[in-house]
Amino acid sequence: MAVADQNILIIGSGFAAAVTVIHLVQAGIKPATITIVGPGALGAGNAYGCDDKDFRLNVRAALMWIWPEKRDDFGLWAKANITDDPEAVQNSGNFYRRRDFARYVKSCLDTVLADAGAPHNGITHHQQIVTGLGTADSGGWQASLDDGRLITADHVILATGNPTPQWPCRVNHAVMASPATAKLLVQNPWDGRWLDHVTSGSRIAIIGSGLTALDAITALARRNHQAQIYLLAPHGNLPPVQADWVKQGPPIWPKPPRPSKILRRFRSYLPDLPPEDSRWQAAFEELRIDINQQWAALNDDDRRRLMRRLGWLWSRYRYRAAPQTIAAATRLQQSGILDICHARLTAINPGDDTPLRLDLTGAAGEGRCLDVDYVINCTGAGQDPFLASLVTAGIGVADAFGKGLRVTADNQIIRPDGSASKNLLMIGPQMASSLGDVVAASEVSLAAIRVAGNFAEQLVGRGKRHDGGIDA
Incomplete structure (x- = not known):
């Protein structure tokens, strides 16, 4: 069943998608010509969709901006709208909860849509997942949804965000085959729902030692967790804490770059x-x-x-840590509850006295096993099967590290023949291998501004000012 054609289809529903909508509408694109496909509330995504109060932004509020000319907007909004988070204020800046930043993004989106004369439902938002993308007979694109529906669009923006982490080790088939043990493996820790099932006496292994791991540790500390928490980190280190820094001008780089x-x-x-x-x-x-x-x-x-x-x-x-999360980890480590293991996980097997047994290797883990009740995967983003399918289909080309797609400086997907697709673009962290340090909220916002401006010019040039996507 085909859904009515839309001018612009955005695949993804997280921050990158929301900020793209904001700047498209402010560039004159009519909200009714924009379709979103992705689960959850628009603007939340994996990064900001967790409702737990201990999952925090790792950068201070002044760096979380949507408009470069309004860099203090989130901080001002937070002071006016967040009244239940005194811990946010730290010596090195204000580090708010991820869920509160999602609230801020929604308020910005609602305001922009209202200013454009459209309610929030003026944008079509399908809660499904796009499973495939191909060319349409009209010359645009046709997206396949996981419920069998098809959506055609003149232009597509890929804003898929960070995919679910993959297990970095062998997982015994018997563990996955049993519902009783499979539910003890938390593959996606970002939503925080797993915390509702963990008791204070559960022995937990956390894989990875980055920002997500610190969020998990902070949430467990808040719940007065009493049993052993093993943090499996190959290098045995936590991220350093954010300092009260003030940067000056850029350094002079040697030429040519090598x-x-x-x-x-x-x-x-x-x-x-x-x-x-x-x-x-x-x-x-x-x-x-x-x-x-x-x-x-x-x-x-x-x-x-x-x-x-x-x-x-x-x-x-x-990727430095918020002061609150480092403080929580330090308290648990000093109490003996948190054990940072300089080791790498090689296998997850059924246990004897506990549900799970972990095989370790590394400086402090050679031949060692851990018996635990839960394993939380905090290793970071995994591989995106949807983007991989675009490479297989000959729509795009894998980047130098095989993590995303090659894009131009204008966010256009590069085809296998080396040409750029003007109606297939990408915004978000999956561009990092092509464009560099572009994962911060501010960098995503700049990309959205750039794409929105190019779209407005392109659609005006095609004569769609009155009958398509551009307001008169």
Whole structure:
């Protein structure tokens, strides 16, 4: 069954989708010509869709902006609308709950739609999942939904966000085959619903040591968890805490960009201070200012070479933690409840005295086993099967790391023949391998502004000002 044609189809329903709608409408695109396909409330997604009060933003409010000319908008909204979160205010800034940022995004979306004379339901939003995409007879696109419906559109914007984490180890078939043990494996920790089923006496293994792991630890600490929590981290470290940094201007980069030159610039520019020092973080943030230009000048081999040398430092210090989460982890570690294991998980098997037994390897885990009641996968984003299907179908090309699709600087998907698709675009973290450091909310907003402006010009040029997507 075909749904009525729409000018613009956005695949995804998280922050990238919502901010794209905001800027499309403000660029003059009529809300009625926009269709969203994706589950959940528009604007929440995996990043901000958790209702738990201990899942926090890891950056201060001043950096969470939708409009570059209104960088303090979220902070002002938070002061006026958040009255039950005194812990948000920290010495290094205000770190609000993820769910409250989702509320802010919704309020911005509602305001923009109201200003355009359209209610929130002026946009068609299907709660299904897109399972396939192909060309339509009209020359546009046809998307297949998981309920069997089809949607055709002139233009498609991929805003799929971060996919569910994959298990980084072998999972015994017997564990997955039994409903009793399969439910003890939490593959997607971002929604926080698993916390309702964990008792204070449950022995828990958390895989990964990044921001999601810290959110999980903070939520367990709030619930006065009493049993052992094992944090399985190959490097045995938690992220450093956000400092009260103030960045200055960007550094001068060597030309032409080469992996070795970029690496030397990092080493020479970062001061000989502890990474927790605000001056060290300020220098790191200054290096980020023009890092995308350096990245764009590298070929695929050089990008892979650079990440082999610099990737560990980038991952560790680019994604710092909110002070509240580090404080919670420190308390649990000092009490002996949290055990940070310098080890890697290799297998999940049925247990004898407990439901699950974990096989470990690594510096502190060679030949070691852990008996636990739950395993929480906090390893980060996995592979997106939908994007992979576009590569298989010859619609796009995998990026240098096989995590997303190649895109141009204007967010257009690159076809296998090297040409750019003007009516198939992408916004969100899946562009990182192509464009660099573009995962922050502010960078996603800038991409949405760029795409919205290009769409407005393109549709006006096609004469759709009055009968299609552009307001007169």
